[in-house]
Every structure is written in C-alpha cells, then in structure tokens.
Amino acid sequence: MIRQPEPAQSSDRTQAPRTVDVVVVGGGFFGCQVAALARKYADKVVVVEAADRLLTRASYHNQARVHNGYHYPRSILTALRSRVNFPKFCADFGDCVVSDFDKYYAVAREQSKVTASQFATFCQRIGAPLEPAADQVTRWFDPDRIEMVWKTREYAFDSLKLAERMNQLLAEHQVQVQLSTVAKHIEPDADGVRVQLHHALGAVETIRARWLFNCTYSSLNFVLAAAGRPPIPLKHEITEMALVAVPTELHKVGVTVMCGPFFSIMPFPPRGLHSFSHVRYTPRAAWLERDGLPYHTGLPLQVADFKVRSAFVLMQRDAARYLPLLRQLEHVDSLWELKTVLPQSEGNDSRPILFRPDGLWPRLVSVMGGKIDNIYDLPREIADLFADHRRHSDDLAH
Amino acid sequence: MTSLTDSQIPARSGARNSSTFVSVVAVLRDVAADVQAKVRQLWEILHREYDNFEIVLVDDGSRDRTLEQVKALLPTHDCLRILTLSRAFGREPAVAAGLDAAIGDVVVVVDLDTDPIDSIPELVAMCCNGSGSVVGTDPTRTGESAVQRIGATVFYWLAQRLAGIDMIRHTTGLVALSRPALGALLRIREQAYHPQVFLPYIGLELKTWAYRPTGRIKANRGLFHSLDRAIDIVVTGSLWPLRIVSWASVLAALVNAIYLIYVVLIALFKSHVAEGWTTTSLQNGAMFFMLFVVLAVLGEYVGRVLTESRRRPTFVVRDEYNSSVVVQAEQRRNVVNESR
Ligand SMILES: Cc1cc2nc3c(=O)[nH]c(=O)nc-3n(C[C@H](O)[C@H](O)[C@H](O)COP(=O)(O)OP(=O)(O)OC[C@H]3O[C@@H](n4cnc5c(N)ncnc54)[C@H](O)[C@@H]3O)c2cc1C
Numbered sequence: 082m083i084r085q086p087e088p089a090q091s092s093d094r095t096q097a098p099r100t101v102d103v104v105v106v107g108g109g110f111f112g113c114q115v116a117a118l119a120r121k122y123a124d125k126v127v128v129v130e131a132a133d134r135l136l137t138r139a140s141y142h143n144q145a146r147v148h149n150g151y152h153y154p155r156s157i158l159t160a161l162r163s164r165v166n167f168p169k170f171c172a173d174f175g176d177c178v179v180s181d182f183d184k185y186y187a188v189a190r191e192q193s194k195v196t197a198s199q200f201a202t203f204c205q206r207i208g209a210p211l212e213p214a215a216d217q218v219t220r221w222f223d224p225d226r227i228e229m230v231w232k233t234r235e236y237a238f239d240s241l242k243l244a245e246r247m248n249q250l251l252a253e254h255q256v257q258v259q260l261s262t263v264a265k266h267i268e269p270d271a272d273g274v275r276v277q278l279h280h281a282l283g284a285v286e287t288i289r290a291r292w293l294f295n296c297t298y299s300s301l302n303f304v305l306a307a308a309g310r311p312p313i314p315l316k317h318e319i320t321e322m323a324l325v326a327v328p329t330e331l332h333k334v335g336v337t338v339m340c341g342p343f344f345s346i347m348p349f350p351p352r353g354l355h356s357f358s359h360v361r362y363t364p365r366a367a368w369l370e371r372d373g374l375p376y377h378t379g380l381p382l383q384v385a386d387f388k389v390r391s392a393f394v395l396m397q398r399d400a401a402r403y404l405p406l407l408r409q410l411e412h413v414d415s416l417w418e419l420k421t422v423l424p425q426s427e428g429n430d431s432r433p434i435l436f437r438p439d440g441l442w443p444r445l446v447s448v449m450g451g452k453i454d455n456i457y458d459l460p461r462e463i464a465d466l467f468a469d470h471r472r473h474s475d476d477l478a479h
Numbered sequence: 480m481t482s483l484t485d486s487q488i489p490a491r492s493g494a495r496n497s498s499t500f501v502s503v504v505a506v507l508r509d510v511a512a513d514v515q516a517k518v519r520q521l522w523e524i525l526h527r528e529y530d531n532f533e534i535v536l537v538d539d540g541s542r543d544r545t546l547e548q549v550k551a552l553l554p555t556h557d558c559l560r561i562l563t564l565s566r567a568f569g570r571e572p573a574v575a576a577g578l579d580a581a582i583g584d585v586v587v588v589v590d591l592d593t594d595p596i597d598s599i600p601e602l603v604a605m606c607c608n609g610s611g612s613v614v615g616t617d618p619t620r621t622g623e624s625a626v627q628r629i630g631a632t633v634f635y636w637l638a639q640r641l642a643g644i645d646m647i648r649h650t651t652g653l654v655a656l657s658r659p660a661l662g663a664l665l666r667i668r669e670q671a672y673h674p675q676v677f678l679p680y681i682g683l684e685l686k687t688w689a690y691r692p693t694g695r696i697k698a699n700r701g702l703f704h705s706l707d708r709a710i711d712i713v714v715t716g717s718l719w720p721l722r723i724v725s726w727a728s729v730l731a732a733l734v735n736a737i738y739l740i741y742v743v744l745i746a747l748f749k750s751h752v753a754e755g756w757t758t759t760s761l762q763n764g765a766m767f768f769m770l771f772v773v774l775a776v777l778g779e780y781v782g783r784v785l786t787e788s789r790r791r792p793t794f795v796v797r798d799e800y801n802s803s804v805v806v807q808a809e810q811r812r813n814v815v816n817e818s819r
Contacts, residue, residue, distance in 0.1 A: 105808070117601070191579060191796070192580070192796055192799070225665065225666060341691070342799060342801075361560075361799075361801055365801075365804065366803055366804050367803050394500060395531065395582065396529050398582040398583065399582040400501050402582060438763075
C-alpha cells in the first residue's frame with residue numbers, strides 16, 4: 082500500500098489526474114486516525130506525508146504523557162474529558178502504553194497557581210487517584226519549596242509503537258500512504274479539490290479528490306495558503322524538550338511540579354531516556370498567525386529551521402532547586418518541535434480539538450488535536466460531516 | 480543567546496565563562512526614564528561574559544511606565560525575567576522575591592542606578608572559588624549628611640559592643656551569593672532581609688568589596704528610614720534590649736524591696752511619721768519609667784513574634800514575564816524564499 086516517491090520522468094501532464102475520494106495531508110497520529118475513519122464513508126483514501134515515515138513530527142516530539150486529568154487544575158472540563166479518555170486510550174493502545182513507573186505530582190509553595198489542598202480537592206472532584214507519596218520519596222524534594230507530593234496514576238505512550246500501529250491500521254483499512262511527498266498547491270474545484278503533490282525525488286503529480294483533510298498541525302496555515310484560503314488564528318511556539326539520563330532512583334519515576342513556572346520529567350519510551358520539560362524554558366520564541374499578520378507561507382517548517390540553542394542548563398538549575406537529585410541529570414539530546422495551540426485555549430489550558438470545514442470550500446477540512454488522546458471526538462465529527470453532505474446531495478438530486 | 484538573534488549581537492570577547500550560571504537581580508521602582516538603557520547595558524555585559532545567565536528584574540509596584548519599558552525588551556533580549564509584586568513592598572522584600580526566584584550558581588544583587596555593573600564578573604569570580612559570598616561596602620558613605628555618618632558610627636559601635644551583633648559595616652546592598660550561601664540565607668525565613676547581619680551569622684566564607692557608588696545608595700535614604708532600619712536590625716540580630724530591660728526590672732524590684740523594708744523599719748521604730756512627698760514621688764516616677772521602658776521593648780518583640788508566627792508572606796509575586804525572542808522577520812522571509 083505504501084507508495085515510495087516516483088522518479089521525475091513520470092510527469093502528470095501526460096495523463097489525466099488520478100481521482101480519489103479523500104486526501105489526508107499529514108501523516109501524524111491525527112492524519113492516520115482521520116484516514117482510517119474516513120474509509121467508512123469513502124473508498125479511495127490517500128495519506129500524503131512529507132517525511133519518509135509516519136508520526137515523525139509533533140506526534141513523536143512530545144512528552145508522551147497519556148493525560149489523566151491531573152494536568153488541568155484550571156480547566157475542570159478538560160480534566161474530566163481526560164479522565165474519560167484515559168481508560169479508553171489505555172485499552173485501545175495498550176501495547177503502546179508504558180505504565181511500569183511511578184508518577185508523582187508535587188505542588189510548589191511559591192508562585193504556584195494551586196495550593197496543595199486545592200489540588201487535592203480538584204483531584205477528588207474529577208475522581209483521579211491520589212495518595213500522599215511515601216516518606217522516602219517526599220524526602221527527595223526541598224521542603225522549603227515543595228508543599229506536598231502525591232503518587233498518581235499517569236502513563237506514557239511509546240510513539241514508535243504508535244507509528245507501528247498506525248502503519249498496520251492504514252494497511253488494514255486499505256488506505257494508500259504516500260511518503261516523502263509534500264502537498265503544495267491546492268485548487269478547490271466544483272466537486273472537491275485538485276492537489277499538486279511534490280515527491281522528494283522531484284516528480285510532481287496532480288490528483289483530484291472530493292475531500293481534503295488538512296491534518297498538518299503546525300503547518301495548517303501553510304496548506305490553507307496553498308489553497309488560497311485565509312489562515313486560522315494559531316499560536317506557534319518553538320519548544321525544546323530535553324532528553325536526559327536520570328540517576329538510578331528516578332529510573333522508574335516521573336515527576337511533575339504544579340502549577341506555574343515549573344517542570345515535568347517522565348520516561349520517554351522510544352529512546353529509553355526521560356523527557357524533561359520546563360514551563361518557563363521549554364517554549365522559546367512564540368508568534369501568532371492570523372489574517373492580517375504576516376505569516377509563514379513557504380515550505381512547512383522543518384526542525385532544522387527553528388532549532389536554537391539548548392536551554393537544558395536553565396531547566397536543570399531551576400528544577401534542581403525543587404528536586405536536588407536532578408543535579409545528576411545527563412543531557413543526551415533534545416526534541417525540538419513547533420507547538421501549535423488555538424489562541425482561545427491558551428489561558429485556561431483547555432486543549433479542544435479543532436475540526437473546521439473551510440467557510441468557502443466546506444470539503445477542505447482542517448483538523449488539529451491539542452493532545453494525542455483527543456481522537457475520541459473524531460468519529461462523531463467525521464460521521465456528521467459525511468452525513469450532512471449526503472443529505473445535502475440527496476436534496477440536490479430531488 | 481539564541482542563534483536566531485546572533486546577528487544583532489555585538490561580537491563576544493573570546494573568553495566566555497561557560498561553567499558558571501550567573502543570575503543578576505535588580506529591584507526597579509519608578510525608574511522608567513532610563514531603565515531600558517541600563518538593562519541593555521547590563522545584558523550586554525553578561526552576554527559578553529557568560530554562556531549562561533539570567534537577569535531577574537523585580538518591579539516593586541512602580542506607578543510609572545517602568546514595567547512597560549522593561550517588557551518592551553522581552554522580544555529582543557533573551558534570558559530576561561520580570562517579576563512584578565502585587566504592590567510596593569519596599570526594597571528588602573523585593574530583593575527577597577528576586578533571590579527566591581533566581582536559579583543561578585551565583586546570584587548578584589545590584590542597584591542599576593548606583594552600582595558599577597561592569598564589576599559583576601569580578602564579584603562573581605570572588606565568590607565562585609568557594610561557597611561563600613561577597614558584600615559590597617562603601618566606607619566613605621557617599622552622599623550622606625554628617626548627622627547620618629555620625630549616627631551610623633554610633634549605631635555600629637552600639638550594635639557591636641552592647642548587642643554583640645556581628646555585622647558588616649557600611650553595606651550598600653550590593654551582594655554576590657553562591658548557591659550554598661543563598662540557600663542558607665533563604666532558609667532564614669524571617670520577615671526581614673538583612674544580609675549584613677545574616678551572612679556573618681551563617682558563617683560561610685565571606686568577603687567584602689569596597690567601592691564608591693555613583694550616587695547615594697537608596698537603602699540609606701533619609702535619617703528616619705535609617706533609624707527604622709537600625710531598630711529592625713537590632714531586634715532581628717539580638718535579644719539584647721530585652722535582656723537589659725529584664726536586668727533593669729530585677730534591679731528595680733530589688734530597690735523596691737529594700738525601700739519596703741526601709742518603710743517598715745521606719746514605721747516600727749519612729750513614732751512620728753510625717754514623711755516627705757519627695758521620696759514617694761521619686762519612687763513612683765522611677766517605677767513608671769521602668770514600666771514604660773519594659774513595655775516598649777516587650778511591645779517590639781511581641782510585634783516581631785506576631786509577624787513571625789503569622790507567617791504572612793514577605794512579598795507577593797503577581798506575575799512573571801519571560802523573554803520570548805521572536806524569529807526575526809528577515810529570517811522568516813528567508814525560509815519563504817527558499818520555496819520558490
Ligand atoms: C512540546 C510538546 C509536548 C507535548 N506533550 C504532549 C503530551 O505529553 N501528551 C499529549 O497527548 N500531547 C502532547 N503534545 C501534543 C501532541 O504532540 C499533538 O497534539 C499531536 O502530536 C498532534 O498530532 P498531529 O498528527 O496533528 O500532528 P503531527 O504529528 O505534527 O503531524 C503533522 C504531519 O503533517 C506533515 N505535513 C505538514 N505539512 C505537510 C504538507 N504540506 N504535505 C504533506 N505532509 C505535511 C508533517 O510532516 C507531520 O508529519 C505535545 C506537543 C508538543 C509540541
């Protein structure tokens with residue numbers, strides 16, 4: 082099913098464009114999910130991915146946390162939603178979920194937006210398991226800076242295994258995957274779109290599709306610009322997450338300090354290391370994309386375009402004040418990614434899914450999930466979309 | 480420091496120190512006029528000297544445009560942090576807030592108006608060799624009146640001789656603290672922040688560094704303020720006034736007892752007692768005097784006990800703003816150009 086890029090000589094000018102039902106641009110976790118779901122309603126589905134493998138961008142460059150609500154003391158709805166999704170995700174992707182470590186949440190004394198008692202009350206309200214950490218664990222922390230430490234239940238996913246699963250899923254659903262291919266020029270027409278695909282080896286092919294799903298996360302507006310459509314307001318942040326080797330005490334341990342300019346460290350299964358992020362130092366430059374502001378319309382930004390100097394030293398100095406064991410961290414590597422959030426969800430930490438048919442060309446649909454487990458809202462949206470359309474075309478037929 | 484901004488950055492002198500992480504803390508209060516230039520200058524020095532540094536600016540409830548002015552630097556200067564306090568708490572609590580937030584191996588507290596910021600590397604070097612700290616002093620007491628100077632001398636003498644407070648003299652507020660010293664200082668969770676008293680108490684390696692500030696230092700502004708601080712330091716540093724007063728009361732009680740015996744003996748052995756008004760009133764006066772002194776001192780300590788036991792925060796941080804060095808427009812256009 083997987084088509085590798087074709088040599089340059091097979092120019093599209095010689096043949097009529099290939100026609101499919103659905104083109105999904107972006108082979109991240111969301112693109113794969115959308116493609117598999119779309120197969121219920123469409124025969125020919127193609128996923129177009131710029132990289133030479135699936136799930137190499139944000140779906141790989143992240144903290145791999147399977148959210149269980151703890152993270153959102155300021156957005157109880159998001160927290161409750163996470164609580165509902167957590168068991169589903171663990172059941173559906175059990176072989177991709179790593180749970181053999183202890184996850185601790187701690188609340189800081191100064192500059193924290195929640196107090197220990199507020200956090201405990203919050204967890205009780207959302208029904209998230211919480212028990213005071215053992216004394217020997219609490220002793221790791223500086224008591225002058227940390228008010229309270231709890232043991233919680235939160236897991237990590239292995240994004241390499243997820244990628245493996247997505248390969249299988251797309252094969253099972255007979256979705257065609259076109260790797261090393263960038264969707265560059267999009268022309269909406271009467272009954273769908275024409276997409277110009279640029280293969281890494283230089284070949285250019287135009288295909289026609291009745292639907293186009295734009296699942297490109299940080300490149301959403303690049304694709305919209307390629308279709309001559311105005312951008313969706315988005316905030317982008319250059320982010321760095323350090324990959325570190327931890328001292329033995331922390332091998333099977335994850336720690337998150339709430340809720341303010343603090344840090345989080347937890348196992349990163351695909352590399353056998355820990356990922357280490359810091360609310361103050363992980364985001365670097367940030368910018369806003371929306372209509373009227375100059376925004377990026379060139380190639381989708383690659384990691385090399387925005388990678389800057391590592392801030393590991395800053396993260397470590399700060400975090401070691403709370404958890405002195407972190408002085409022994411060894412910096413191995415960093416994951417760089419553009420984090421993209423909807424401006425409206427910035428303040429309250431809610432990470433809603435964006436599902437947005439274009440205003441003028443409703444068959445051009447942009448999809449963005451703020452976190453991995455947000456997929457459970459997708460089936461409904463996609464079903465509605467195709468149902469609406471069917472009703473609409475039935476009306477036209479009569 | 481990010482590669483994206485390297486183009487705008489002046490050339491670095493070859494030898495940057497990459498092993499020490501330096502934090503510089505400065506308190507800002509209504510300094511909108513020249514704060515930008517000063518922070519820029521500070522940033523340039525640090526950037527030239529260190530691979531890893533941060534500037535922690537604490538806005539102590541400024542009422543002018545200070546905060547706006549420094550926030551305008553965030554998009555172009557990395558490693559800047561701004562803490563705003565919820566109201567004006569005063570210099571000492573504001574410094575304490577900055578120290579609490581700083582993450583460096585060495586933390587330097589400077590006054591941007593009066594301290595020679597080019598000397599920061601020297602201070603850092605002095606403190607880096609050990610686990611200690613360096614305290615800036617100004618033995619000439621630049622810009623102070625004769626009364627204040629005499630007052631200071633008397634105060635230091637009294638504090639040393641009578642109260643036994645081992646204190647660094649003529650401090651300006653400039654300090655450089657290594658992480659261990661800072662840790663110990665922060666652990667003294669008292670309401671007041673007086674490094675000139677606490678650092679000798681902590682006892683880690685301590686050096687002084689004499690210099691002439693470029694102006695009158697703010698910490699010593701005004702006679703009344705100085706007196707206020709003197710009382711604060713004495714009360715913070717020792718139980719001496721309380722002890723003296725206790726002894727005096729014991730003495731007064733003894734005198735009283737003798738006087739009572741005297742009265743009783745007179746009553747027993749003298750037949751005509753038409754005694755003088757003088758002794759009675761003298762004794763009354765003396766006793767009341769004692770009483771009020773005792774009350775005053777007790778009041779001071781009770782107040783202290785109360786504030787300590789309430790554990791009210793010394794400062795409240797309202798917000799924190801951090802550098803967000805934006806990808807420069809030119810560079811973004813570069814990326815665009817490559818695609819055509
Ligand atoms: C630092 C960070 C930490 C995070 N932590 C967590 C976490 O702990 N837990 C969690 O659940 N979520 C987390 N997230 C969020 C999560 O990573 C994203 O929500 C999720 O990965 C988005 O998946 P996606 O498929 O939409 O995007 P991606 O995986 O980025 O997929 C988009 C794909 O589109 C491709 N593409 C782009 N343009 C084109 C084009 N023109 N033609 C062809 N292909 C194109 C890209 O190559 C890419 O593969 C984090 C995100 C970041 C950045």
